[in-house]
Amino acid sequence: MTPRPSHPRRLGLxxxxxxxxxxxxxxxxxxGLTVLDADAVAxxxxxxxxxxxxxxAAFPGVVRGGVLDRAALAGVAFADPARLAVLNAITHxxxxxRMLALEQAAAARGEGWIVQDVPLLFEGGLEAQMDAVLVVDAPLALRLSRVTARSGLSAEEVLARDARQMPADEKRKRATFVLDNSGDLAELERQVDAALRTLGIQPSAFSPQQEESPSNR
Structure with missing residues (x-):
C-alpha cells in the first residue's frame, strides 16, 4: 500500500x-477546500x-492590560523594516x-489539497513549498479605491503598504494561475473553476470545510 503523504498538496493563494x-x-x-489563513493564524x-x-518587551506600550493594540503595533512596526523584522521573528x-498542525489535521481527514492563504507568500520565500500558486490581481486604481472605501486608510497609506510588497507584475510572472479580479463575481468564479480543473481538483458540492478564519477582509 502506498503510504499517505505527510501533508496534502498545497495551493498557495x-x-x-x-x-x-x-x-x-x-x-x-x-x-469544499480547507483554507488556512496566515493572517488569522497570526x-x-x-x-x-x-x-x-x-x-x-520589544514594542513598549502596544500591550495594555494583557490586550494587544494592533493599530499601535502596526504603526510602529510597519514604519521601519528593522522593527518589522523584530515582530516577524517573534510571530512567524x-x-x-500552527499552520503545520492545521495541515496535519487536514491530512488526517484525507484531504488531497489545502489552500494556504498567505499575503506575503513570495516575499516570505514560501513559493517553493507550494504545489501551485494562485495570484489574484486587479488594476492599481481599482485596488486603491476598494481599500480606501472599506478601511478608512488614506490613498497615501494604501500606496505605502502596497510599495512594501513585491510588485504585482512580478507576482503575476511567478504565479501558476493569475485570477483577474477587475470584472464581476461570476467572471472571477469562472477563473477559479478553470484553475481547479487544470489542477485536477474536483470541487465538492457546497460543503465548506472547517473555517479557519473569516473570508472577508
Whole structure:
C-alpha cells in the first residue's frame, strides 16, 4: 500500500492589497477546500500570553492590560523594516508551527489539497513549498479605491503598504494561475473553476470545510 503523504498538496493563494484575495478564499471554501489563513493564524498566536510578553518587551506600550493594540503595533512596526523584522521573528515561527498542525489535521481527514492563504507568500520565500500558486490581481486604481472605501486608510497609506510588497507584475510572472479580479463575481468564479480543473481538483458540492478564519477582509 502506498503510504499517505505527510501533508496534502498545497495551493498557495496570494495577491496585492485590495486585489480580492479574501473573495477568492471564500470561493475556494465554498467549493469544499480547507483554507488556512496566515493572517488569522497570526492573530490567533498573539493571544498567547508568552507571545504578548515578547511583543510588549520589544514594542513598549502596544500591550495594555494583557490586550494587544494592533493599530499601535502596526504603526510602529510597519514604519521601519528593522522593527518589522523584530515582530516577524517573534510571530512567524509560531505561525508556521500552527499552520503545520492545521495541515496535519487536514491530512488526517484525507484531504488531497489545502489552500494556504498567505499575503506575503513570495516575499516570505514560501513559493517553493507550494504545489501551485494562485495570484489574484486587479488594476492599481481599482485596488486603491476598494481599500480606501472599506478601511478608512488614506490613498497615501494604501500606496505605502502596497510599495512594501513585491510588485504585482512580478507576482503575476511567478504565479501558476493569475485570477483577474477587475470584472464581476461570476467572471472571477469562472477563473477559479478553470484553475481547479487544470489542477485536477474536483470541487465538492457546497460543503465548506472547517473555517479557519473569516473570508472577508
Amino acid at each position: 496570494t495577491g496585492s492589497i485590495g486585489a480580492g484575495k479574501s473573495t477568492v478564499a471564500g470561493l475556494l471554501r465554498a467549493r 492573530r490567533e498566536v498573539t493571544h498567547d500570553p508568552a507571545v504578548l510578553a515578547e511583543i510588549g 515561527p509560531r505561525v508556521r508551527q
